[in-house]
Amino acid sequence: MIKRRTFIAGLGSATAWPVVARAQQPSMPVIGFFNNRSFESEDRLRAFRQGLKDSGYVEGENVRIEYRFAGTQMDRLSEFAAELVRHQVTVIVALSGPIAVTMAKATKTIPIVFMVPEDPVRLGLVASLSRPGGNMTGVNFFATELAAKRLGLLRELVPAAKRFVVLVNPAEAVITETTLREVEPAARSMGLQIQIQKASTSAEINTAFAAMARDRPDALFVGSGPFFGERRVQLVNLASRHAIPTIYAGRDHAEVGGLISYGTNALDRYRQAGIYTGRILKGAKPADLPVVQSTTFELVINLTTAKALNLTIPETLLATADEVIQ
Secondary structure: OOOHHHHHHHHHHHHHOOHHHHHOOOOOOEEEEEEOOOOOOHHHHHHHHHHHHHOOOOEOOOEEEEEEEOOOOHHHHHHHHHHHHHOOOOEEEEOOHHHHHHHHHHOOOOOEEEEEOOOOOOOOOOOOOOOOOOOEEEEEOOOOOOHHHHHHHHHHHOOOOOEEEEEEOOOOHHHHHHHHHHHHHHHHHHOOEEEEEEOOOHHHHHHHHHHHHHHOOOEEEEOOOHHHHHOHHHHHHHHHHOOOOEEEOOHHHHHOOOOEEEEEOHHHHHHHHHHHHHHHHOOOOHHHOOOEEOOOEEEEEEHHHHHHOOOOOOHHHHHHOOEEEO
16 A cells, blocks of 8 residues: 555656656566465465565565455456456466466466476376476475375274265366375275265265265265365365265365365465575566475364364374374
8 A cells, every 4th residue: 555645746746857757667567366266365465475574575665465366266267367368467376276277378478487286297287397498487385296195094983984975076187086096996995985975065065075975985085176275264164064985185174164184385385385485576587486395284173073072182183293283
């Protein structure tokens, strides 16, 4: 927000300057911040801005940010991408795999910092992790590669469980493929039976839980991805209503009442994205910035939800948890 005194002073200066002199003033660089979510949590935005600040940029002072939130409008990603390209932003931050892939098709010249759970080489975003080679680089945060670990944690939490449901979103095809590639052999090695349920809309989530209410599985594994993050309150409420022990990929699910989550530290990756964005604004080329791979993982347990489900959390899990929500 511009202070009134600063604004008035700016008007006075503008009226005194010749038109040619004003035209020569350097323009403020613009970041296109493009996310699947319908909003972004303040703590994650704060982490991104801290990364920018660490690189010498402060929003509103020497850089401007254009925010775009797709929400559930996945069919409009190309439209939003084209809008950012027309806006001639200086650098684009693409905060999901689908958005990164869409932006890769939309521009080969504007630098892009991505944040993706999948292997960016497999997605075709970079030539290699160490030498991206094009106009894209960013953070790979292993959401899908941790699927087997999550399944093991869920089994440790509910050791008597044998029948698990795995909920995936077929609209996010790469995430679903990678998740199932991890989960299915892990389930076989643990002697677990898994049933795949699919949902890519709010109504389909309701349908999936109606099927679970009939079949009564022992536990539920919710896949990763922007859509399930967007629908976290619905997922958590339905899991609670049907008393199904459930594990999620993101801590924001546990924060709204989900039983347990395991994944990379979101604040770390947002801060790193901010640092890379700042470095590019200073002149670094994405082609020369290695893709950062997350190394900080966090286990969050919601003890209140566990008590509501009459679950006793094993001491081993409590001892290794990064946070226990009371």
